[in-house]
Amino acid sequence: MDGFDRLPDSLILLIFNSVSDIKTLIRCLSVSKRFNSLVPQTESLFLRVDRVISPDLDTDSILFAFFKSLLKSIHDLFNCDQKPTATLTLTQNSPAQILCRFDRIRALQIELPAGDLKLDKGVVIKWRADFGKTLKSCVILGFRTAAANSDDDSADVDFDVAEGLKARVVWTISALIAASARHYLLKEVVKEHKEMERLVLKDKEGEGKVVMDKEGLRECRMETTAPESDEWEWEASRTMVPSVRMRMRHKRRVQLNNGSWVEGATLVVVRPSVGKDGDGRSEVAAADVEDAELATTAFGGGVYGEAVQLLLKSKGYLLEMNSF
Numbered sequence: 001m002d003g004f005d006r007l008p009d010s011l012i013l014l015i016f017n018s019v020s021d022i023k024t025l026i027r028c029l030s031v032s033k034r035f036n037s038l039v040p041q042t043e044s045l046f047l048r049v050d051r052v053i054s055p056d057l058d059t060d061s062i063l064f065a066f067f068k069s070l071l072k073s074i075h076d077l078f079n080c081d082q083k084p085t086a087t088l089t090l091t092q093n094s095p096a097q098i099l100c101r102f103d104r105i106r107a108l109q110i111e112l113p114a115g116d117l118k119l120d121k122g123v124v125i126k127w128r129a130d131f132g133k134t135l136k137s138c139v140i141l142g143f144r145t146a147a148a149n150s151d152d153d154s155a156d157v158d159f160d161v162a163e164g165l166k167a168r169v170v171w172t173i174s175a176l177i178a179a180s181a182r183h184y185l186l187k188e189v190v191k192e193h194k195e196m197e198r199l200v201l202k203d204k205e206g207e208g209k210v211v212m213d214k215e216g217l218r219e220c221r222m223e224t225t226a227p228e229s230d231e232w233e234w235e236a237s238r239t240m241v242p243s244v245r246m247r248m249r250h251k252r253r254v255q256l257n258n259g260s261w262v263e264g265a266t267l268v269v270v271r272p273s274v275g276k277d278g279d280g281r282s283e284v285a286a287a288d289v290e291d292a293e294l295a296t297t298a299f300g301g302g303v304y305g306e307a308v309q310l311l312l313k314s315k316g317y318l319l320e321m322n323s324f
Contacts, residue, residue: 005034012038020046020109022098029101043106047098049113096188105193109200110186115207116178117171124262125171127208128298129179132219134242138179138270139298141308142171143254143262164250168266169319172246175208176270181238182210190220243273246319247291249311256306267311269295273320288316 016025016038022045028035095110117125122145129138182201190199196217202209212220247269254265269291295308 009038013041013043016042017044020044022047040101041104042102043104045099045102045105045108047095047108047110049111095185096192099189099193102193105196107198108189108193108196109202112201112203115203115205116181117174117207125175125207126299126304127175127179128211129176129183129209130211130213130216131179131183131239132212132216133223134239135176135180135183135244135270135272136216137294138176138268139295140172140175140268140270141266141299141304141311142168142268143265143307145262164264167264168248168250168268171266172248172268172270176241176244177238178208179210180241182208183212183239184237186210186212187220187223187239190217194221241324243323244270244321245273246270246321247288247316248319249314249316251311251314254307254310256303258303262307265307265311267295267308 012035016028019025020042025039025042025045029039030036099105099108115125119125123142124145125140125142127138127140130136186199186201190196190212197214199212199217200209249267251265252263254262256262271291271294292312295312296305299305299308
């Protein structure tokens, strides 16, 4: 007997969960009948989008193209209705189609090859958005990189106040649109995999991340779905952003512990607008505490976490925005 055959199924599934990469797991389907029966039971999966098929597409729709042409190499490896080794040419490739043979997904991570925002040279934007059926919160950190060890505080690095605020509002709206577009593309996966407890969609550049936890996934499944004919309108559809309140903090120049400077550092915490009932002041105070907690945990440690901690010490400005 082959010694590998003595391994229990539970141990092999533990290995598959550690591998997690969908492209590798799909190849494992063809290894043996046993693997073919166990691979669909993998609970932790990682789907990497590593190719853009049509580089001539309008850049505004590249995010949708990533999903529409997901992993051309997978086409020859995976089909829900045929054997794993059959040649496959899909006319429409949604995440749900690629994941349809996995029936016990609990944790799923999808990685895009690039971010969605068109940024000027030297501008850095990081964002994290948490969703249920709609936006629950979004934390956005933006700044311009500066020369290391620069101590010229008089430099006109932030132009005039009005123009600076305009740029930050544009950063915020752009991040919210990118987040809502990503969330829309995840809805079909959420509906099909009812055991899923965590879903993350990020990009390889680390620009932005959409996160759905167990409660958020439950909310999304309960939402009334659009008519089937409109379900995959790739070019224009996204989840509507609700009316929100935004707490914005800004510092003209910030020096980090490593001696480097960042300019125009801005932290924005976005949450759905609070109700008007009850003690408005206490609601706002509680919201400020929650905002600080969201911002602290959004980007982890390192340079971005340090910038967040410095910005939380500065004065915050409250803005409101209607749904869009």
